[in-house]
Amino acid sequence: MIELTEKVQKFLAKKKHHLYIDGHNSESSIEDNIPVINPADETTIGYVAVASTEDVDRAVKSSKRAFHPDADWRKMLPSDRAKIIFKLADLIETHAESLAQMVTLENGKLIKDARSSDAGGAAHTFRYYAGWATKIEGETLDISQKQRGGQQNFAFTKREPVGVVAAIIPWNFPLSIAAWKVAPALAAGCTVVLKPSEETPLSALMLAELATEAGLPPGVLNVVTGDGTRTGAALSSHPEVSKVTFTGSIQTGKLIGKAAMENVNGVSLELGGKSPAIVFDDAIDLNAVAKGVAAGIFRNQGQVCVAGSRVYIQKKIFDKVVADIAHVAEGMKISHGFDESADMGPLVSQSHWTKVKNYIDKGEQESKMVTGGKNPMDKGYYLQPTIFSSEDNKLSIIQEEIFGPVLVAVPFDDMDDAIAKANDNIMGLAATVWTANVSKSMKMIERLEAGIIYVNSPVRSDPNLPLGGFKQSGIGTELGKGGVYNYTKLKAVNIVY
Numbered sequence: 001m002i003e004l005t006e007k008v009q010k011f012l013a014k015k016k017h018h019l020y021i022d023g024h025n026s027e028s029s030i031e032d033n034i035p036v037i038n039p040a041d042e043t044t045i046g047y048v049a050v051a052s053t054e055d056v057d058r059a060v061k062s063s064k065r066a067f068h069p070d071a072d073w074r075k076m077l078p079s080d081r082a083k084i085i086f087k088l089a090d091l092i093e094t095h096a097e098s099l100a101q102m103v104t105l106e107n108g109k110l111i112k113d114a115r116s117s118d119a120g121g122a123a124h125t126f127r128y129y130a131g132w133a134t135k136i137e138g139e140t141l142d143i144s145q146k147q148r149g150g151q152q153n154f155a156f157t158k159r160e161p162v163g164v165v166a167a168i169i170p171w172n173f174p175l176s177i178a179a180w181k182v183a184p185a186l187a188a189g190c191t192v193v194l195k196p197s198e199e200t201p202l203s204a205l206m207l208a209e210l211a212t213e214a215g216l217p218p219g220v221l222n223v224v225t226g227d228g229t230r231t232g233a234a235l236s237s238h239p240e241v242s243k244v245t246f247t248g249s250i251q252t253g254k255l256i257g258k259a260a261m262e263n264v265n266g267v268s269l270e271l272g273g274k275s276p277a278i279v280f281d282d283a284i285d286l287n288a289v290a291k292g293v294a295a296g297i298f299r300n301q302g303q304v305c306v307a308g309s310r311v312y313i314q315k316k317i318f319d320k321v322v323a324d325i326a327h328v329a330e331g332m333k334i335s336h337g338f339d340e341s342a343d344m345g346p347l348v349s350q351s352h353w354t355k356v357k358n359y360i361d362k363g364e365q366e367s368k369m370v371t372g373g374k375n376p377m378d379k380g381y382y383l384q385p386t387i388f389s390s391e392d393n394k395l396s397i398i399q400e401e402i403f404g405p406v407l408v409a410v411p412f413d414d415m416d417d418a419i420a421k422a423n424d425n426i427m428g429l430a431a432t433v434w435t436a437n438v439s440k441s442m443k444m445i446e447r448l449e450a451g452i453i454y455v456n457s458p459v460r461s462d463p464n465l466p467l468g469g470f471k472q473s474g475i476g477t478e479l480g481k482g483g484v485y486n487y488t489k490l491k492a493v494n495i496v497y
């Protein structure tokens with residue numbers, strides 16, 4: 001068992017956690033708290049405040065003050081902005097173990113994943129975007145129109161920060177997804193009000209403290225905790241927010257998109273997925289494929305937006321590959337997140353567990369269960385890695401995002417059949433293709449409706465790889481160099497002389 005760091009012990013000893021506004025903890029105006037539950041043992045590890053509409057307004061106004069042209073943050077050279085963001089990346093690394101432990105406590109995920117994906121991923125992302133702060137540029141333009149009176153001209157574009165950014169995030173990667181939004185927004189020179197998920201708010205509060213320690217001026221990063229219907233809705237509809245950046249479910253994304261449009265605000269939506277893994281009978285090494293497909297769905301208990309939750313397997317090898325994946329699944333050790341030898345931890349919450357279990361029950365009725373389906377523990381929100389097989393691509397377990405450790409295997413005949421089945425979904429976030437044939441994989445890349453495609457590997461995110469959804473999986477692209485431009489607006493200028 002891992003011993004909690006002194007920083008985590010001190011943080012948890014507070015029990016009640018306030019909002020983070022203007023560089024310090026700030027009480028909410030309402031007497032309402034949300035318990036933060038450790039999903040491994042169902043204990044309450046703390047309570048967070050609910051930010052009311054009034055508190056959200058206070059946070060937005062604080063970020064607006066920090067964005068004023070005379071404020072320190074706006075007057076800072078890009079290189080000085082970069083220094084602070086680099087320092088924050090360093091501090092995340094220094095406190096990586098504490099941040100990872102906090103994520104494991106609030107989310108349940110394995111400590112090794114919290115270390116690599118959350119703490120490690122956040123440090124990489126802040127460092128990556130720190131470098132972009134000094135590389136934001138416009139263009140000079142030759143224009144077709146003659147100037148009045150035979151005068152000459154000089155036309156150019158310049159990029160400016162959009163203003164106050166509202167960042168609303170989910171619980172599955174609480175720190176790394178916070179970094180995907182906060183890091184490029186800061187690099188662009190914006191200020192941010194971050195609303196973490198009500199399930200995983202503590203690591204975001206820790207991040208805000210580190211940002212202040214790194215030298216971020218007060219108000220440049222505020223954190224409002226609370227639920228979606230009160231805090232999230234107040235933030236996404238706030239008229240002084242200039243851009244809403246959201247990651248979460250399609251259902252919430254639609255509400256947020258409408259709220260942002262009411263104010264004619266910029267909005268980017270990173271939404272759900274039901275991503276296919278397509279295994280051809282010429283795949284290089286079928287054992288490696290089974291491990292890769294299993295990792296693609298069961299990592300983080302299947303609570304990954306790009307999880308390969310439908311596997312299409314060419315008919316000739318269908319039974320073998322399904323048996324091989326089931327073998328990997330059955331060998332996975334399920335335990336609490338602090339067990340370093342575990343392969344899977346608990347799901348995030350009781351309500352999410354129930355949602356996933358309902359899909360499993362439905363799957364049992366409408367298709368063939370190959371393995372899994374049960375909670376093997378007495379306490380905590382655990383589920384075995386579960387596999388179904390079916391020939392019917394229209395089943396709800398194949399069409400809807402379950403966001404849990406549930407894989408459905410479907411056979412296919414040839415490339416056309418694989419493409420048709422893979423694209424037969426309202427979502428289009430990611431896909432993986434498993435084949436030794438380069439020209440086949442290139443054809444698949446051209447025809448698959450997905451924002452990110454990996455060949456011969458499960459999908460992994462990287463700060464320099466853009467991530468964005470096709471179809472209902474979202475609007476806009478996050479990460480990569482375009483990630484920083486999401487938080488800028490383009491000004492066109494023509495000097496006539």
Ligand code: NAD
Binds near residue numbers: 252
């Ligand atoms: P969710 O939509 O329930 O909640 C996400 C956030 O929105 C939370 O902070 C929540 O409090 C807030 N919210 C809820 N209702 C709101 C409202 N009416 N107005 C404003 N804010 C509101 O999603 P979740 O269950 O936390 O996360 C899981 C979902 O996130 C899955 O669908 C998953 O695919 C998706 N996801 C997508 C990506 C991506 O990059 N595309 C990455 C990770 C997760």
